[in-house]
Amino acid sequence: MSFQYIPTQLRSPTIPNWNPQKGFWRGIGTDAGLLAFNTNNSNLGYYVITQNLWTYRLKIDNLVYSPVFNDVNGFIYWQYGSSCYYYSRNYGWILHNRFPGYEPRENYNSETKQYEGDAFYAGYPPSVRDGTYSYLQPRGTNRNGGGANKMLYFDFPHWQSVNRMQFGKYEPRGGVSGDKYFGLPCWRDNQSNYYVRSLEKKNGDFSYGGIRRENGKWILGDLNSPSGWWEGEEPKKEKPVTFQFCKVEDSKITGSSRTLLFYDYVQGDETAPAYLGEVAIWR
Numbered sequence: 001m002s003f004q005y006i007p008t009q010l011r012s013p014t015i016p017n018w019n020p021q022k023g024f025w026r027g028i029g030t031d032a033g034l035l036a037f038n039t040n041n042s043n044l045g046y047y048v049i050t051q052n053l054w055t056y057r058l059k060i061d062n063l064v065y066s067p068v069f070n071d072v073n074g075f076i077y078w079q080y081g082s083s084c085y086y087y088s089r090n091y092g093w094i095l096h097n098r099f100p101g102y103e104p105r106e107n108y109n110s111e112t113k114q115y116e117g118d119a120f121y122a123g124y125p126p127s128v129r130d131g132t133y134s135y136l137q138p139r140g141t142n143r144n145g146g147g148a149n150k151m152l153y154f155d156f157p158h159w160q161s162v163n164r165m166q167f168g169k170y171e172p173r174g175g176v177s178g179d180k181y182f183g184l185p186c187w188r189d190n191q192s193n194y195y196v197r198s199l200e201k202k203n204g205d206f207s208y209g210g211i212r213r214e215n216g217k218w219i220l221g222d223l224n225s226p227s228g229w230w231e232g233e234e235p236k237k238e239k240p241v242t243f244q245f246c247k248v249e250d251s252k253i254t255g256s257s258r259t260l261l262f263y264d265y266v267q268g269d270e271t272a273p274a275y276l277g278e279v280a281i282w283r
Contacts, residue, residue, distance in 0.1 A: 050159075
């Protein structure tokens with residue numbers, strides 16, 4: 001998969017149980033729209049790939065609440081339609097259909113034996129782990145008649161590193177499908193030479209270190225060089241590929257073939273421009 005590292009001074013209000021990173025990898029080409037970063041959380045295998053999702057979502061009554069990175073009492077908040085889950089100074093984390101930051105009222109009328117004020121729920125966010133949830137307790141007028149709790153689910157569609165390392169295979173979690181791989185594929189030959197695939201195609205083909213497609217052939221070295229060259233086929237992860245040694249006619253030099261086997265996913269050394277900016281959040 002093709003990703004480009006973007007160093008940034010990304011800032012965010014506090015996210016419960018979450019440590020935003022200062023840099024991330026963005027997908028390019030066919031991987032555009034994907035993000036890869038280190039969550040610094042062992043429950044998520046540390047390294048993840050997401051579909052343009054910077055942190056987790058929340059799910060209440062099967063409705064998905066998306067994170068909003070505006071500051072409300074020092075924290076971000078989550079929103080679905082007009083309903084928001086945010087941090088209240090008086091009641092902690094609450095679910096309310098008023099604007100985020102609104103402080104709800106809750107009063108008990110001893111004469112009517114009923115709660116008066118706003119209808120809302122209160123409770124802490126779930127821990128950061130697939131399948132976890134917490135409870136939201138009824139507050140305000142929701143307490144009348146023995147209102148029931150709501151369940152607040154952690155929701156984070158992502159691919160998670162299998163080996164808890166940045167490069168390699170990532171398995172689906174939280175509703176996404178299919179495996180993904182982070183890093184550029186790399187091959188090693190029987191003489192311990194390494195061949196890293198290029199980040200993008202040029203003239204319709206990838207290159208692999210010194211291996212490239214030229215005049216309809218896959219070549220290693222310089223075609224028709226007096227010192228010889230190798231010809232084979234495009235490297236494949238599924239099977240070994242052999243490059244046969246070739247030489248010009250009547251040459252007396254000798255050489256051996258090279259057999260390439262897929263080695264691992266690694267970080268390449270190509271660079272490309274990245275455009276950074278600074279945006280102020282107006283409220």
